[in-house]
Amino acid sequence: MVEYAYTNGNKESAMNFIKNPCPRGPGYDIAFLDRAHAETVRKYHKTFPQYAVTPLVSLKQTAAHFGVSNIYVKNENARFGLNAFKVLGGSYAIGRVIAERLGVPPEEMTYAVLTDPATRAKTGPLTFITATDGNHGRGVAWTAMTLGYDAYVYMPKGTAPERLDNILATGAHAEITDLIYDDVVRYVRKLSEKNGWILVQDTAWEGYTEVSDRIMQGYLTVTDEAAEQLGGATPTHIFVQAGVGSLAATVAAYYSQRYKEAHPFITVVEPDNAACIFQTARANDGRRHAVTDLNTIQAGLACGEPSLTAWEILRQCADGFMTIPDCVAATGMRILASPMAGDTPIEAGESGASAFGAAIELLRPENEAFRKLAGIDENSVILVINTEGATDRENYRRIVWDGQNCRSAADDG
Ligand SMILES: Cc1ncc(COP(=O)(O)O)c(C=O)c1O
Incomplete structure (x- = not known):
């Protein structure tokens, strides 16, 4: 495992990245999150008057700046007019x-x-x-x-x-x-x-899996739309943020079935203070591990116990697990709000920008060791989901306008 430390105000926090150490399948049946099910779910969502396909934004100039082929952001900040994919x-x-x-x-x-x-x-x-x-x-x-x-x-x-x-x-x-x-x-x-x-x-435990499975199936509309919008482009790397892991598991299960041959490298991203899935993966002892601090600006990801079903899926379908300090998510918000000239700005909340921030962090020159582990190079095509808009507008302005949760100058590289 490679580990770097950041100074964020008075608080020491770390970014961690590990390749999935868990034994791969055959294991949990992920067919309920395949393309056929996505079709049924999308057909249903399309009947809502509020439904519209959300944009897939290509941040081509920003990708060029960071030395990769492309970065796609599936933008869920206005889904059903409610600010989030949920x-x-x-x-x-x-x-x-x-x-x-x-x-x-x-x-x-x-x-x-x-x-x-x-x-x-x-x-x-x-x-x-x-x-x-x-x-x-x-x-x-x-x-x-x-x-x-x-x-x-x-x-x-x-x-x-x-x-x-x-x-x-x-x-x-x-x-x-x-x-x-x-x-x-x-x-x-x-x-x-x-x-x-x-x-x-939206989480599962022993005896409660049916409703949470359906919630995960509901998220298939995001993954299926994005795959269609990508056309012929297959992402080489997908970063997805996790609270209890239901969204990440949907993403991992859907894309690992849809892109069976190409197999994108799928990384699960969590706040360092709420990294229950990362801790579970790192322990690799067949048990789910809980964390209880949960002090993070990434409020949607402030969950201390992995979903039973999500973990079973991520154990066999995810390739990497990553934790980020809040400043990485905050930087993600700022870059999305003000990308390289020619790219479309995106309003993203703290949890929304988390996976994008994590991807950008890996692309910084000083993080070559991480890139090597994840196999990222100049041909990489990265896909992330902006899962929410500014759901706390005051905090959004504090971060994006006033520079709250800044990477310290010393770490800027
Ligand atoms: C904006 C946002 N992104 C991501 C997630 C993570 O979803 P999950 O809890 O399924 O891991 C949440 C959860 O509430 C969220 O609100």
Whole structure:
């Protein structure tokens, strides 16, 4: 393992990169995240009036500056008008719950069917509940309220008020607790059992995998659109940010099946203070490892326990695991906001820019050792997903305008 240390204010934080040390398959069946399933999911999402294909931005000039062939950013900052990709998972999982009660197969599930007053009359009132750092809960709340149902959303301590307000604006019940994310998940589990509410959680554990699998399938709309937009170009390297790992697992499972021959090098990126997947991979002892600090500006990634299913998939499909200090994500936000001349600027939130920031970090001259490990050279085509826009606008301005979370001058190379 190669390890570098950065000084970020008073705090020492490190960037780590390891190649996947875990034994590869045959293992977990990843067929539920293949192209055929992506087609069904996309067909469903297309029936929403809010649906539009999100842009795949080619940062050709920025890529040239950093010495690679191209950097593509799939930009999810305006998905369904909600600032993040997460609604794709919640809307698919909730749709499946309702469709099942109607006896409608997934292939025939549409927005029109779900919003038909006859549907609501058939299902009666339903209440959905979830824990969230912000984006997932907003997607669940928005979907439930749009389809005529109720939603309860609970958030961890320290959540930015804007993220709470966005959920309250959907009409759902929402509150910030004094718990860390993983304890909020346990709390909503109990509430759902006690009240008979439907838990729509984007992470899996023993006995809870069906809904979370559907949430992961919902994310296939992102991976499938991007593959189509890439046309003939096959990415050689994909960087994907992780909280509990559901998005990363979808990305790894989908692309490793779609690009079977070319096999892009897939790296999972986490904040150094919330690197539960990295710690699990590094330990390589057959157990999932938890972390509890979770102090990071990358709020969407501040999760301390890997999803059961996501880890099973990443163990066999991911190629690298990486941790970054907050300053790397912040630099990613700044470069996306102001790329090389000729490239399109992109508004990206702290968690949104994380994987892009990580990729850029590897491309800096001083990080040649990392590049060698990942096999990055001048022919590399990098794909990342900007998973959110400015979901905390005050902090966005502090970072992008005022230079908060800056790499120290000494480390600038
Ligand atoms: C903006 C953003 N990006 C990435 C993720 C990571 O997704 P996952 O928890 O599935 O790893 C999240 C999770 O909430 C998020 O909000």
